[in-house]
Amino acid sequence: MRALQHIAMAAGVGLAALVGMGHQASAQIKIGAVLSVTGPASFLGDPEKKTLQIYVDEINAKGGVNGQKLELVVYDDAANSNSARTFATRLVEQDKVVAVIGPSTTGSTMAMIPVFEDAHIPLISLAGAVQIIEPVRKWVFKTPATDTMACEKIFADLKSRKLTQVALISGTDAFGKSMSVECHKVASKVGVRIMTEETYGPRDSDMTPQLTKIRDTPGVQAVINPGFGQGPAIVTRNYRQLGIKLPLYQSHGVCSKQYIKLAGEAAEGVRLPCSSLVIADKLPASDPQKPVVVDYARTFQQKTGQAVATFGGHAYDALMILVDAMKRAKSSDPAKVRDEIEKTKGFIGADGVVNMSPSDHLGLSVSSAFHMLEIKHGDWTLVPGT
Numbered sequence: 001m002r003a004l005q006h007i008a009m010a011a012g013v014g015l016a017a018l019v020g021m022g023h024q025a026s027a028q029i030k031i032g033a034v035l036s037v038t039g040p041a042s043f044l045g046d047p048e049k050k051t052l053q054i055y056v057d058e059i060n061a062k063g064g065v066n067g068q069k070l071e072l073v074v075y076d077d078a079a080n081s082n083s084a085r086t087f088a089t090r091l092v093e094q095d096k097v098v099a100v101i102g103p104s105t106t107g108s109t110m111a112m113i114p115v116f117e118d119a120h121i122p123l124i125s126l127a128g129a130v131q132i133i134e135p136v137r138k139w140v141f142k143t144p145a146t147d148t149m150a151c152e153k154i155f156a157d158l159k160s161r162k163l164t165q166v167a168l169i170s171g172t173d174a175f176g177k178s179m180s181v182e183c184h185k186v187a188s189k190v191g192v193r194i195m196t197e198e199t200y201g202p203r204d205s206d207m208t209p210q211l212t213k214i215r216d217t218p219g220v221q222a223v224i225n226p227g228f229g230q231g232p233a234i235v236t237r238n239y240r241q242l243g244i245k246l247p248l249y250q251s252h253g254v255c256s257k258q259y260i261k262l263a264g265e266a267a268e269g270v271r272l273p274c275s276s277l278v279i280a281d282k283l284p285a286s287d288p289q290k291p292v293v294v295d296y297a298r299t300f301q302q303k304t305g306q307a308v309a310t311f312g313g314h315a316y317d318a319l320m321i322l323v324d325a326m327k328r329a330k331s332s333d334p335a336k337v338r339d340e341i342e343k344t345k346g347f348i349g350a351d352g353v354v355n356m357s358p359s360d361h362l363g364l365s366v367s368s369a370f371h372m373l374e375i376k377h378g379d380w381t382l383v384p385g386t
Contacts, residue, residue, distance in 0.1 A: 028068040029332045031322065032075075032097035033315075034087045034112065035126075036104040039078030040202060040229050043258050044104040047300070047312035048126055049074060052101065054303050055319055065326050073097060077108050084108035088115040098332045101318045102126050104311070107174035113140055122338045124318040126311070128228075128253055129178035133361045141341055141361040143317040143351050144310075145275070145369035147179035147226070150252045151186040153273040153370045154224060157386060158192060163221040163247065167214040168197040169207065169235055171227030179226035179251055195220050200231055207231075207238045215244050222246050228253030233262035240266035247271065252370070256309040260378055271383065273370040277313040277350045279380050292348050313350030321347060321354065 033052055036045035056072045064070055073095050075087035084103050091097045092115060099122040103109055106129040113132075116123040116139050123140050125132050130146035158166065166187070170180040180197065187194050196217045198210035214223060223246055225235050232254045239248055248270050250259070255274035260267050276283055280293040296316055297308040324347065325340035326332055344363060347354040352368035372386035 028071075029065060029326070030071045030073060030095060030097045032073045032091040032095060032100040034075045034077050034084050034091070034100065034103040034108065035315075036079040036108070037074075037076040039076075039080070041079035041105050043229070043256055043309070044126070044311045045076065045079075047304075047306070047309045048102070048104060048315035050304050050306075051300065051312040051315040052319060054299065055316065059323060065323055066330060066332070068332070077103055079105050079108065081105075081107040081111035085111040085115065088112040092116070092119045092121060097121065098334050099322055099337055100124070101315060101322065105173075105175065106132065106178060109142075110174065113137060116140070120338075121334045122322070122341055124322060124341070126314040126318060128175055128251075130182060131178055136359060136361055139338060141321075141356070143314045143321070143349070143354075143362075145252060145273075145351060145364050145366075146182075146362065147175065147251070148182040148186065149364070149366045149369055150273045151179065151183040152190075152366050153372060153386075154183075154249050154271075155186055155190050155192050157249075157271065157372050157383065158222055159190065160385070161222075161247070164191060165193045165195050165219045165221045167195055167217060167220045167223045169210055169214060169223060169225050169227075170197060170199050171229070171231050172199050172201050173227070173229075175251075175253055176227045176231075179253075183224060183226060200227075200235070202229065202231065204231065205234060207235050208242065211235070211238050211242055211244065215242055220246060222249065224249045224251075226251050226253075230262060233259055233267075236263040236270060237266045252310070255373075256311065257307045258309070260375060267375045267378075269374065269376070271372060271374045274373045274380070275310045275313060275351050275369060276371060277308060277310050279371065279373065279382055280308070282380075282382055288348055288353065289350075293350055296350055310350070317347075317349035317351050317354070320349060 035048050060069045077084040106127040109125040109127045125142040130148045170176045200207050250272040276289045277293045280297045283290045325337050329336040329340045344356040352364045354363040356363035372383040373380045
């Protein structure tokens with residue numbers, strides 16, 4: 001199989017790579033992807049891109065979809081929402097794709113949504129914020145569990161530990177802002193008080209001043225860090241440097257061994273909600289997701305030599321949901337495929353069991369999407385009863 005690779009320079013947005021994978025002369029179904037393969041969110045986009053490469057090649061080797069090969073066109077937005085919108089327009093107007101997977105981040109997704117809504121082309125986002133699918137937009141879906149669900153999982157664990165007074169230290173990126181808002185909403189519903197909140201920017205390299213204020217706030221029993229990227233690792237290291245003994249919770253935005261590596265020994269004891277994928281080998285045999293996540297984890301590790309991360313799982317689910325929809329539609333027509341994506345029922349993926357509907361373009365439940373994990377000795381462990 002010959003790979004077709006292009007390098008695209010978008011005016012005013014810097015360098016971006018366009019890579020067409022699994023392309024053959026017989027390729028007839030063109031699907032797009034916008035991913036943060038480089039830049040501050042590369043820990044998201046890199047495994048997502050690799051996953052799509054692996055499985056598009058596998059699908060094509062088995063004959064493609066409805067007898068047609070897939071052609072995958074990938075742009076790298078480097079986590080820049082302006083670049084993402086430029087590439088969205090290019091995918092519609094120049095590449096003539098029938099559906100799009102991505103982007104990796106909430107900010108890029110929100111920038112791209114109007115393009116695909118106007119073009120009537122399905123978009124399956126790989127980003128976390130609930131605002132992507134609430135309110136429901138006809139052409140927009142997503143695979144990762146929402147920040148609302150992550151807050152619900154965290155607060156349920158807090159209540160089980162009889163901890164009802166917390167502090168937040170939140171990133172000012174689109175995901176951090178969204179999760180902060182959702183955690184405030186959930187807290188008011190479940191009887192948890194947010195005593196104080198601090199924020200940090202995506203380029204901040206020291207959160208000691210904010211954490212010192214939290215440490216000195218009376219009544220705080222635990223701390224929650226809505227954020228992704230390197231920020232949470234810095235928070236974790238600063239947290240331990242200040243000698244704070246309170247329980248620390250991270251978001252599902254750092255469900256990757258890279259977070260543990262960046263945070264080092266300071267990550268010991270941190271809890272966070274994650275999908276089944278990162279603990280595939282620890283799941284009981286009766287878990288319906290086990291065969292799927294074990295097979296994906298094994299395949300990804302064998303093909304890339306890298307540890308599996310939940311983010312690649314988001315891309316796996318998006319591709320498989322899209323392919324299943326095309327098969328059911330017996331067509332790659334965007335409108336027919338959109339309708340079938342919305343009818344997805346009982347799909348067992350890396351992110352959980354998916355049951356979509358006209359009012360739910362995610363289709364996950366909290367119990368299906370998340371386990372509560374605790375980091376011990378540099379590895380994930382499952383918190384009993386979660």
